[in-house]
Amino acid sequence: MTQAVVWNVKCRGEIMADRLKKAAVWLGLVSDADYSADPPEEELTDEVEAREASSATVTDIETRRPVKTKVADPGRIVTIQPKNYNEARSIGESFRDGVPVIMNLTEMTEAEAKRLVDFSAGLIFGLHGNIERITSKVFLLSPPNITVTAEDKERLAGGFYNQS
Numbered sequence: 473m474t475q476a477v478v479w480n481v482k483c484r485g486e487i488m489a490d491r492l493k494k495a496a497v498w499l500g501l502v503s504d505a506d507y508s509a510d511p512p513e514e515e516l517t518d519e520v521e522a523r524e525a526s527s528a529t530v531t532d533i534e535t536r537r538p539v540k541t542k543v544a545d546p547g548r549i550v551t552i553q554p555k556n557y558n559e560a561r562s563i564g565e566s567f568r569d570g571v572p573v574i575m576n577l578t579e580m581t582e583a584e585a586k587r588l589v590d591f592s593a594g595l596i597f598g599l600h601g602n603i604e605r606i607t608s609k610v611f612l613l614s615p616p617n618i619t620v621t622a623e624d625k626e627r628l629a630g631g632f633y634n635q636s
Contacts, residue, residue, distance in 0.1 A: 549574060557584045560591050563613070567595055570615045577609040585609065 497504040550566045552559065553576040566573050575592060577585040592613055596603045600616045614620050 548572075551576065553577075553579060554588065555579050557587050557591075560588055563588075563592065564595055567601065567613050567615060568599065570617060572615065572618050572620070573613040574606070575611045575613060577611070580609075 493502070496502045549572045551574040552563050552566070554560070554563070557580075563573055563575060575588070577588060580588065589611065592603055592611065595601070596613060602614045602616070604612045604614070604620070606612055612620060
């Protein structure tokens with residue numbers, strides 16, 4: 473190491489020790505009879521000069537790249553009828569790929585169905601989609617680029633998933 477680097481490390485170590493002494497005095501762990509709160513002026517100027525001499529390189533922060541969203545076939549809708557919460561991943565992956573998902577929770581217990589609805593609500597919030605209740609245990613998760621018309625909702629509710 474060069475002498476300047478050794479001096480800089482030594483100076484910083486002394487500054488740290490000085491700060492620790494101040495903290496110990498403030499906490500009442502040591503007496504401040506032998507302790508001088510003001511360091512000599514000479515040490516302060518040397519520290520300032522050392523900091524000015526060492527220059528840091530500044531680099532720009534990389535700008536955030538836009539996330540490419542996959543656009544799925546507009547006519548494709550995935551129907552998932554999970555039996556337990558472990559099947560949440562397939563719902564999330566389909567929705568993340570831009571495919572609307574019909575989630576039929578009729579074969580799940582109430583507690584697991586609630587967990588899956590909570591998971592879906594977080595998924596919708598995070599990916600800016602939409603969730604709609606078709607029947608008491610059937611939900612439609614639609615990505616932000618897909619709109620579901622009122623006729624489509626009526627067809628879904630009155631057709632295969634009629635649970636009234």
